[in-house]
Amino acid sequence: METLTLQEIQRKVRNDQYDYTLHAEIERKADGLTFHQIETAILEGEILEKYPDDGRGESCLMVGFGDNIPIHVVCGRRGTRIVLITVYVPKAPHFVDPWTRSGKNGR
Numbered sequence: 001m002e003t004l005t006l007q008e009i010q011r012k013v014r015n016d017q018y019d020y021t022l023h024a025e026i027e028r029k030a031d032g033l034t035f036h037q038i039e040t041a042i043l044e045g046e047i048l049e050k051y052p053d054d055g056r057g058e059s060c061l062m063v064g065f066g067d068n069i070p071i072h073v074v075c076g077r078r079g080t081r082i083v084l085i086t087v088y089v090p091k092a093p094h095f096v097d098p099w100t101r102s103g104k105n106g107r
Contacts, residue, residue: 004058006047009075009082013042018082031089037066038087042073048099059085063098070098 002008012018020028028038045064052058059076074085096102 003052004050004060004075004077006062009060009062010043012082013039017080018084019078020084021086024084024086027086027088031087033066033069033071033087033089037069038071038073038084040064040066041071042075045071045073048072056085063090065098072098 028035041064042062043064045062047060048063049061050058051060054076057076057078059074062073062075064071064073070090071087072090073087076083076085090098092102094102
């Protein structure tokens with residue numbers, strides 16, 4: 001299977017060919033994010049980190065903004081669909097800014 005690309009993720013989100021995991025839904029609600037904010041972050045965002053050898057299959061960390069809120073989305077592929085594994089607002093102590101990890105363990 002081809003490598004997961006930004007273009008594929010964005011195309012599948014535009015065409016409503018994606019799913020949220022239960023974990024992503026819990027994290028979305030915990031951070032008070034809307035579906036629209038997350039879609040906007042994906043459609044206008046970029047891939048920050050790639051995880052080609054993740055045990056559950058290839059995935060990547062995206063960063064983007066929805067309503068000026070920085071949002072991280074971990075995306076993978078499930079069959080022909082994109083799966084949003086988790087979504088969250090990156091913040092201290094784990095992130096210095098939306099693009100830079102602080103070196104602390106965890107997300």
